[in-house]
Amino acid sequence: MTDSQPLGEMLRERGVSRRAFLKYASYMASLMALPPAAAATMAQSLAQARRQSVIWLSFQECTGCTESLARSFSPSLEEMIFDLISLDYHHTLQAVSGEAAEQARRQAMRDHKGKYIVIVDGSVPTAGGGVYSAIAGQSNVAMLAETVEHAAAVIAVGTCAAFGGLPEADPNPTGAVPVSKLVMGKPLINIPGCPPMPQAMAGTLVHLLSFGKPPELDALLRPLAFFGETIHDRCYRRQFYKRGLFAKSFDDAGARKGWCLYELGCKGPVTYNACASLKWNGGVSFPIQSGHGCIGCSEPRFWDRGGLYKALPTGTGERRRVVPIAAAGGAALGVAAAALARGRLAAAASKEAK
Amino acid sequence: MELLDFARGPALDFAMLVFVLGVTWRLVGVLLLPRLRDRSAPREGAPPRLVGALRAIVRRMWPRKEFIQVTLFSTINSYVFHLGLAIVVFGLAAHIVFIHDLFGLSWPSLPSDLVFGVGVITLAALVAALVRRLTHPVLRLLSGPSDYLSWLLTTLPVLTGLLATAQIGARYETLLAAHILSIAAFLIWFPFGKLMHAFLFAFSRGATGMRFSHRGVKV
């Protein structure tokens, strides 16, 4: 693939009409809540951009992130992303394998030194010298370090890469860490979710391609356009929450009426993602709409939050064990205190008697 | 999210531990003191001691007719925030979930908007109580750091609860964490100050009820 041909030309050659291209640009712009004028700018820049080299590293992951991005509903606008980038290395989607694949990666790194984007999915194991995940005899830690050295930017896609995800959950036997722990001094964007929303991944990439810089990020380095509001903020069941109408168990009368799932462990109020507004599978539905509470999958350590079905107001600790012990301890201290007090009373009495 | 995890986890655990330990310690430590009781013969027709105790517990819920006028503010305002706290604590769905998780008990909840309104009234009454305490000569004389701390730790949960519900001031998880932490602080302080009156009132009123019913006086 030559990268000297402007994208606009290349797309026309492939049969993507200018209309479809403009539609794509304006869709992406509105997704990211950019002003209307940005759509035109985006289309213009994209048309003149060169195809972006992207190296996708897959570490301790389940491939769900790729699956999410690759979901296709004919025709999917998300799919267009694959026309705008040159995916020079990706375990699942690449044609080559073995040593040839590693050579392709290194070649892309040399050819586009300083300009390629690294996308990482999966967490990076660090225990035992990183032995728990190795590709072509190279540990993930080493491969990550080697690959990002001359990258333009790093995108950690999926909760595993962004925050550690499932492998990082207690007891974390592989010493899994998020990408942010290992990558310093490079622009880093986190696009969490388990899996992340395809619009989030595509939209962020397009923004990078069009404007040459990441979109506005929050404190956890997540694009505000997709992670600026909570599920709760946009949930269609919000009115039931306000009125105090909650499903008490799955498939009870309240659940069938579509009542709020707060009491069944929904983490919507503390989860930042776009599921409630953009929805999944081309806008068909999202977990709450299907009757299951949000599990908070775009937040750090959502696996270790006390349980997916433990409602937010409940504690996550060992209170049931703590309480009887505390009661016994308190009673013992009380008995001791009363004994001491009685002793002082008796002592005072005998002193007075003298 | 770390603050929320801390609040829901170790903070609440510690708070429950201190609360249960402290309350038990204080109650047992007091109730096991010697009974220096009135051994005189009761007045003829005096009710059994327990009845006298229970009568006093119930009757002292409201001042005697002659004292209503002079204790009007205290009586009314205190009831407003006590009842308000009860309605909020036991009526809000989220709180019932919390209690259910601890004790396995639950009951129907009140509409969240209604509880919010009651919460606002409760907060107003608490503020009124503070103003009174700061301005009334008797209360200024009687009050010390312990009283003000009890006020603060009772008011913070109400305030943070309202803020969390209305989502004012910070992200929801921060507000929720603040609310849970304020409850933790309340629970930790509870056994050591006058908040203990929640348990003590029955024993204290009961003791006087016993003494006076013994003498044929309806307290």
Added chain:
Amino acid sequence: MSPAVTPSTTAGFDRQGERTDDDRVDAAMRSFVREFGVTAALHMESCVHCGMCAEACHFHVATGQAKYTPAYKLEPFRRAYLREVGPFAPLVRAFGLVKKLRVDELQQWQELIYDSCTMCGRCTMVCPMGIDIAELVKEARHGMFKAGLIPERLALMDRAAQEWGSPATPAEDLPDILAEVSEEHGVPIPCDLPQADILVTAAPAELGDHTKALADAAKILNRIGVKWTMHQGGFDASNIGFNNGDLQLQERLTRAIIDTAVKIGAKTILLPECGHAYGAARWEAAKWYGQALPVRIIHMTEFLDELIAEQRIRVKPIADTATFHDPCQIVRRGGLEAAARRVLAALGFELIELQDHGLTGYCCGGGGGVVSNQRATPLRHKVFEMKKAQVEATGAQRFVTSCGQCRITLEMGAKHAHWDKKTESLLELVADNLAD
């Protein structure tokens, strides 16, 4: 016994004996500690600083001074509790969370618990936590006495009672007093009989200002034909030890009347119209005798009520309106509210109640030793104004009470306020209006 009225406006403190400050504090603390059984402890723990007690206390209501708040009157006592006996006491001491009591604090405290508290218990009636503040003041006085920090007038009376068996008069003077009274009113008054069914006792009021009361009692007792006597061994039931906080004297005086009754084979001790006598004998004698007192204690008001109810005496009705001052120790703290009113009804009075009456009646302002505590006179006069206003508001013709000390306090107050209303005694009214 009426002390000369020279109002003192400075609230100082008195001391008894030559002792070191530390010695006084230690003595006070030892005594305080002994009071903290479970009831006192519960009360010490339960105050929520609501300030309602202030609104019930006549000293606070009459003067508006916050320091007379009943709960505030217990501060040093509470500190002793928290430091010594409370469940967290070891921590309190270790971390200095509550300061040790100092002698100057005890000295300043004297005024609060002796001059401005009559132990009337009105505060107890309003406290939402049911704290018996009056009882706790009484218990705190034990420590103050042990520390030698009570008002000197009360200490004087204490010494007199230790010597004489009464602050009013020596025991050996009793036969003469009774003979005089007997002659003056033409009524036989037995004294020192070796055997009798009822031992009759008096209080300083009857032995001093209102000796007619002795004759009134005699008249009624003679009418009903019981075998009764007064006795030098135990004749003053008022029990100054109970007031002062002198437990040893309280015990001595209690035993004096009960042991004398037992000695002469009496099954009943008739108490005079006196409040503290009732508290001391009816409710607290059990401290030393256990539940089964060897005798029955009956207050004059109860006695009159029973006699009328059993129709052993009848009274001629008086068609006047009357209002009644409820003595704190026999009504609010004693349980005789209804008994007093039955007697008033039998006397034919149209009773117009004071605005605050019965269990919430205002104290006369002189109880608990306050009337004898000359230092407290100005305060007492202020309190009296409230009583006077309430009596006048009823428009009643007669003003009646059934406690000799209340009567003296009210009379002294009336004199100071140039009020011409006479304070009458229930006993006297019954005796003067016996029907044949």
